[in-house]
Amino acid sequence: DADVTQTPRNRITKTGKRIMLECSQTKGHDRMYWYRQDPGLGLRLIYYSFDVKDINKGEISDGYSVSRQAQAKFSLSLESAIPNQTALYFCATSLAGTDTQYFGPGTRLTVL
Amino acid sequence: KNEVEQSPQNLTAQEGEFITINCSYSVGISALHWLQQHPGGGIVSLFMLSSGKKKHGRLIATINIQEKHSSLHITASHPRDSAVYICAVRKNTDKLIFGTGTRLQVFP
Numbered sequence: 001d002a003d004v005t006q007t008p009r010n011r012i013t014k015t016g017k018r019i020m021l022e023c024s025q026t027k028g029h030d031r032m033y034w035y036r037q038d039p040g041l042g043l044r045l046i047y048y049s050f051d052v053k054d055i056n057k058g059e060i061s062d063g064y065s066v067s068r069q070a071q072a073k074f075s076l077s078l079e080s081a082i083p084n085q086t087a088l089y090f091c092a093t094s095l096a097g098t099d100t101q102y103f104g105p106g107t108r109l110t111v112l
Numbered sequence: 113k114n115e116v117e118q119s120p121q122n123l124t125a126q127e128g129e130f131i132t133i134n135c136s137y138s139v140g141i142s143a144l145h146w147l148q149q150h151p152g153g154g155i156v157s158l159f160m161l162s163s164g165k166k167k168h169g170r171l172i173a174t175i176n177i178q179e180k181h182s183s184l185h186i187t188a189s190h191p192r193d194s195a196v197y198i199c200a201v202r203k204n205t206d207k208l209i210f211g212t213g214t215r216l217q218v219f220p
Contacts, residue, residue, distance in 0.1 A: 031206075040212060041212060042114070042116065042198070042200075042209070042210030042211050042212045042213070043198070043200075043208075043210040044210075045207055045208075048206075048207065050206070058207070088153060090155065099143050099145070099160050099202060100145070100157045100160055101157065101208065102157070103154065103155040103156070105152075105153065105154050106153040106154065106155075108153075
């Protein structure tokens with residue numbers, strides 16, 4: 001079984017809809033991250049969380065919100081989706097004191 | 113200007129060739145990562161470097177801190193090495209800054 005899972009894997013939605021992307025991990029890591037990937041751009045950090053009570057904005061948090069429901073779960077919400085949020089979204093985890101991040105399989109989101 | 117620059121953006125090779133992918137950065141860093149993104153989208157970490165050189169199988173990663181430069185080498189390349197290779201650096205924070213990736217295609 002995958003250590004970091006994301007649901008859904010693909011989603012097509014319409015402008016203005018509220019969307020939630022979910023990430024779960026069984027690695028026991030305390031740190032979790034949400035990134036988006038666009039063609040020709042590097043991965044960009046949306047939000048990150050170093051533990052359940054710690055949520056921080058990344059470089060492109062506008063239009064997004066997150067919830068860390070438990071150590072193992074970190075959800076990303078698009079309150080009112082817009083077409084330029086069409087992208088590949090990745091969740092990642094890491095253990096405090098270490099550098100390596102472990103990525104989920106990605107969610108391909110299309111906003112029409 | 114991006115803080116992390118990779119070259120080339122695209123690379124094609126014949127099976128068996130020696131491959132070099134370069135990463136230059138413009139900021140002080142505490143570590144540099146090389147990651148591989150498979151055609152299906154999944155991302156895996158290959159190396160983390162803070163100095164010197166690391167080797168894993170046919171992959172070798174080097175870093176020159178003074179020159180702010182790292183290279184990823186693939187010896188005896190194989191079609192299964194076809195992927196996007198991503199360089200990422202950690203500044204003196206806990207966040208990574210990613211390059212835009214190098215797309216490698218290895219043909220039989």
